[in-house]
Amino acid sequence: VTDDLCEGASNTREEILIATLQSLREHGYADLTIKKIGDEFEKSQSLIYHHYDGKDDLVLETLEFVLDRHSEQVIEDQVVNPRQHLEEVLKQFFGDGDEGGSQLPTTLFELRAQAIHDDSYREHFTRSDEVFRGYLADIIVEGIESGVFRECDPQNVATTILTMINGVLVRRATIDDEEWLTSVRDELETYLETRVYRSDE
């Protein structure tokens, strides 16, 4: 997603948001500073202070920006192979073993933790979950309509996968070993095979 976003920032505001996203990926949330964001930004750092009151303000707008871009992209997406599509989404959260100690699960969890006490973050994540649930449900509906998925409740299945992904992000960010990831991935696959995928596919 980031790589697509990095092309075609149409103004200074978008350049700042993209610089913030890059910094989040590299440093996480707790260690993020306006100075570090400035390092990713080609223009003067003072422009960041001119546009934003502080880190939280800036990070929240970055999350909203990514979500809006993602929502637009979803509409353009052609669901060619629903099963492959769903597997690719899951791979982003379970990792494919190649990426090593990715910062991303921790950062996503850290940002989400802001929602406990900050209503603006809470609104963001309520909306973000809604967009993501809709995205997953669309894939499932497409699978059912094209006959490769069983008749199931797309909303229930989508919400369940989304909740599972959240659980995966939390545990990856807060416990030491990751051996459990394979167990959960296998079990989720079994669930999808019995509940969603048609076995004759």
Place this chain on the structure above:
Amino acid sequence: VTDDLCEGASNTREEILIATLQSLREHGYADLTIKKIGDEFEKSQSLIYHHYDGKDDLVLETLEFVLDRHSEQVIEDQVVNPRQHLEEVLKQFFGDGDEGGSQLPTTLFELRAQAIHDDSYREHFTRSDEVFRGYLADIIVEGIESGVFRECDPQNVATTILTMINGVLVRRATIDDEEWLTSVRDELETYLETRVYRSDE
């Protein structure tokens, strides 16, 4: 669990830990102060400062105390009806609709978020997940051995349920609506019925 713990504090240290647990339940983590803990504690507040360096130190030891007590209790537990037992565990996290705006999911998630940057919390939650996974796996093994559960991989199923519970806690603590809870609960029930429970039970 708390109610059992509140009986039989055997010394001042345990009385302080139980007071901390009560305060966590009432106020959550962010708003917790030593003064509020003192309000739950029958002896002098200065004793708390005498025993603990600060809030984080005290909360962590409280978590460890609850976990140790819980581990002991598990060993004594008789798994009479594995299915009913598992359903009761799940009900604690999905709520039964009666408890309204419980503070507990938020507090558990808040405490877990400390593990991102604090190694002692990280060690605690690694151990805590391990204990809880073992507890769930024991119920599943019991169900398989007594013939009421299907042949499945108890470790994989236990880790999956644990991850799902974590996802439920995160979402309950960070988004506004809770309508999704019923969807996830229904879908988890379907999963358990196809994967774990014998249908002839």
